[in-house]
Amino acid sequence: MERRFFILCLLSFIMFAEGSSWMTAGGLGPCLVRPEHSQSASNDNSLRNCPTFLAGTLLVFGRATDLLRHDDNDKVVVAMFTVVLAISTIGLWLATINLWRAGERQISAVEVANRISRENMIGARRAWLSVENVKLIHPTRFAEDGFLLRVEATVKNLGQTPATSVRLDFESYYAIENIENFPAANERVLSRSRKSPKQLGTAIFPQDTLVQREMWDDEQKKIEKSINILPDGKRTAALMVFVTVSYLVVGDEKRHVTHHAHGLLNIPIGTEVADGQAILLAPEPFIAGEID
Numbered sequence: 001m002e003r004r005f006f007i008l009c010l011l012s013f014i015m016f017a018e019g020s021s022w023m024t025a026g027g028l029g030p031c032l033v034r035p036e037h038s039q040s041a042s043n044d045n046s047l048r049n050c051p052t053f054l055a056g057t058l059l060v061f062g063r064a065t066d067l068l069r070h071d072d073n074d075k076v077v078v079a080m081f082t083v084v085l086a087i088s089t090i091g092l093w094l095a096t097i098n099l100w101r102a103g104e105r106q107i108s109a110v111e112v113a114n115r116i117s118r119e120n121m122i123g124a125r126r127a128w129l130s131v132e133n134v135k136l137i138h139p140t141r142f143a144e145d146g147f148l149l150r151v152e153a154t155v156k157n158l159g160q161t162p163a164t165s166v167r168l169d170f171e172s173y174y175a176i177e178n179i180e181n182f183p184a185a186n187e188r189v190l191s192r193s194r195k196s197p198k199q200l201g202t203a204i205f206p207q208d209t210l211v212q213r214e215m216w217d218d219e220q221k222k223i224e225k226s227i228n229i230l231p232d233g234k235r236t237a238a239l240m241v242f243v244t245v246s247y248l249v250v251g252d253e254k255r256h257v258t259h260h261a262h263g264l265l266n267i268p269i270g271t272e273v274a275d276g277q278a279i280l281l282a283p284e285p286f287i288a289g290e291i292d
Contacts, residue, residue: 118251126249127163128291129204130156134243134262136279137213141272142237147172147223150215150273151281155245157204163247165201165255168212169193173240173261174226182287186242186261190290193246194255201247227269235269241281260289 133154140150151170157163169192173185180188204210227237240263246255262281273279283289 121251125160126252127157127159127161127204127206127247129163129166129245129247129256129258130158131168131243131245131258131260132156134241134281134283136264136273136281138273138275138277140279142267142269144220144227144235144269146220147218147237147239148215149218149239149241150213151241151243152211152213152278153243155204155210155212157206157208159249160206161250162206163204163249165196165198166204166210166245166247167193167196167201168210168243168245170214170216171242172216172218173242174218174223174238175240176226176228176238178225189242189244190257190259193244193257193259196246196255198248198253198255204247228266236266237269238265239263239267239281240284256292258289258291260284261287 131153133152135152137150137152139148141148149172153168153170155166155168169189171189173182175182178185202210223237226239227235229235240261242259242261244257244259246257248254249256261284263284264279264281267279
């Protein structure tokens with residue numbers, strides 16, 4: 001479209017220049033020059049005596065051709081050719097630079113589009129793991145000299161692709177007079193899970209589940225400040241357990257996590273979980289977990 005417009009403008013200019021030049025030719029045609037002085041009409045009608053745009057253009061072209069035919073003008077021709085070649089080379093270099101920059105911009109745009117497409121695909125079809133049914137099971141017991149804890153949790157893949165390198169971690173926390181405050185402990189547990197080696201763990205396919213159990217002791221020094229004495233003299237304890245599952249999804253090298261704190265208040269000291277029984281550890285209602 002731009003090329004057609006340029007050609008149309010050029011033709012319009014040439015036609016305007018030619019038409020305007022007829023006004024100086026003394027007649028209705030481009031070379032109808034009236035004879036002057038003692039010259040004959042045949043000589044007056046030659047190109048050199050025709051003051052029109054077309055005639056002048058042809059005259060200049062003819063003289064330039066005559067100039068190039070002389071041997072004395074070889075150096076001038078070579079010099080002019082060299083200048084034209086230099087200008088053309090510079091123009092070609094500038095065009096190449098512009099083309100390279102345009103190519104770089106296009107490559108960057110394609111990379112951004114591919115990244116967004118990949119992220120959308122991963123987000124739509126990736127694995128999402130939930131942690132459910134967290135509970136204390138046998139032989140859990142709460143004694144004055146320490147707590148023996150055995151925790152069970154169920155992990156389910158709610159996504160559309162497998163989750164790999166799945167690891168489920170438990171850690172108990174006692175908030176009362178603890179040297180490490182809750183935000184610091186929460187961040188430490190998350191950071192440790194995200195740094196888990198990729199070579200460890202298991203795989204969970206879509207809609208499949210993983211049930212995992214873990215048992216550990218919390219000695220008296222760790223739990224003694226979490227024991228409360230009620231007005232009736234009964235001694236109870238409060239327990240919180242961080243439950244964190246970390247995993248990899250297809251197409252992403254970063255570890256994802258599902259993390260929450262589960263807890264139970266007013267556990268009577270002396271409580272023991274019998275074989276076949278369980279105590280549910282519900283998610284803490286006022287503590288935000290993390291899912292990514």
